[in-house]
Amino acid sequence: MKRPFFFLVFILSLSHSVQSLTLEQALKMAQKYYPSLKAQQLIETKERYFYKATIDSYLPTLSSSLSYQRTFTSSFYNPGHIWDNQYTWDLTLKYRLFDGGYRYSQRKQALFTLKQAKTDIEVIINNLRFEVKKAFYTALAKEMILKTRQDTEASAKKNYTLALARRQAGIAMLSDVTQAQVRYINARMDTVSAQKDLEKAIAALNSLIGWPLDKRVKLEGKLKTSWLNVPLSFLQKEALAHRPEVKKQELEVKKLQMTIKAYKSEYYPKLDLQVGYTRYGQRPDFSEEEAIGVVSLSYDLFDGPGRYYRVLAQKRALKAAKAQLEEVKRQVQLEVYQAYKDLEVAFSNLKIAQELVKEAKVNYQQAYGEYKVGKGNIISLIEAEINLSESKLSLINQILNYNLAISALEKAVFVSSLWEK
Secondary structure, three states, X not given: OHHHHHHHHHHHHHHOOOEEEEHHHHHXXXXXXXXXXXXXXXXXXXXXXXXXXXXXXXXXXXXXXXXXXXXXXXXXXXXXXXXXXXXXXXXEEEEEEEOOOHHHHHHHHHHHHHHHHHHHHHHHHHHHHHHHHHHXXXXXXXXXXXXXXXXXXXXXXXHHHHHHHHHHOOOOOHHHHHHHHHHHHHHHHHHHHHHHHHHHHHHHXXXXXXXXXXXOEEEEOOOOOOXXXXXXXXXXXXXXXXXXXXXXXXXXXXXXXXXXXXXXXXXXXXXXXXXXXXXXXXXXXXXXXXXXXXXXEEOOXXXXXXXXXXXXXXXXXXXXXXXXXXXXXXXXXXXXXXXXXXXXXXXXXXXXHHHHHHHHHHHHHHHHHHHHOOXXXXXXXXXXXXXXXXXXXXXXXXXXXXXXXXXXXXXXXXXXXXXXX
């Protein structure tokens, strides 16, 4: 009975163990698990099969048929007379020698569609990387906030203990103790809320990498606080060269060029080769045989103005696709520019928040020292402690905003990390 019990305890301990996780590990796990990415990869596989299927038009076709024909004749004087039996077997080889470029255009269109499916995968991966980084950095920030809330609770408790000691010594009013106690209780409530916020942030990260939402995770990593020194002009060039949205629209332009080629193929004649071998006879022994070889040239002299207007319509579609390509490039450049400006603002706010924390620490230490020796009041001490807590939380939020701004810029440029540039 002891062995199953200890085995059960061991399994439960594993299920509640803390798992270490780095950002790189989270990114790799998300790409293996993310359902939308899997769906798009299956679509890309489908398009690959369609592309491979287009090779058929370049290959000859070989067909065979076997038939039996029994002919009846009937007249008034000789009803239901059997006239003839015919057994036939034939083998035919056909190949199109020239079609004006139709086969080529169809195969190219399938290839470009396949490449567009690949760019859709890149778009999903790019967005997924941003979401994972956002969740990871948010969880790191929530850990820092929890630590700050715990420190704040400890400071509030210290203030409360000091007020209580001064009250017991008869040198502080009861209101000092009451106000310090209220602040201490609020600080404890803030710590509980921070703990739950951290658990929700971890759950959001777990949902992206395929782990149970309540799995305990120890994050390994630090938020960046140094300036990302990369020129804006370089980032814009990189974005135009690598963004999958730009590549996809460029492929759309190439697809329409091939569509025009396909419609223009209707203006050219078709050249076909056919080789056939036939055996036939009135009995199943196929006593007679025949072999034929045919080279045929066909051309539609007139079939209406449809082919002219189809080419004209696709030319207009091509111009529209080129204009859309310029629009995509414009949006990409603007996105990079705005993300870079957001980065500058976030870094400036981070520096200001760091200065505020320094001033708030000095202010709190001074207020605590003054109250301890009886020169200050409890209101000033509590306000100084609150200001210090809020300045620390503001700094954490500004650090988080800065790291999210870096991630947004990496997403806009389509790179996994700008620190390597």
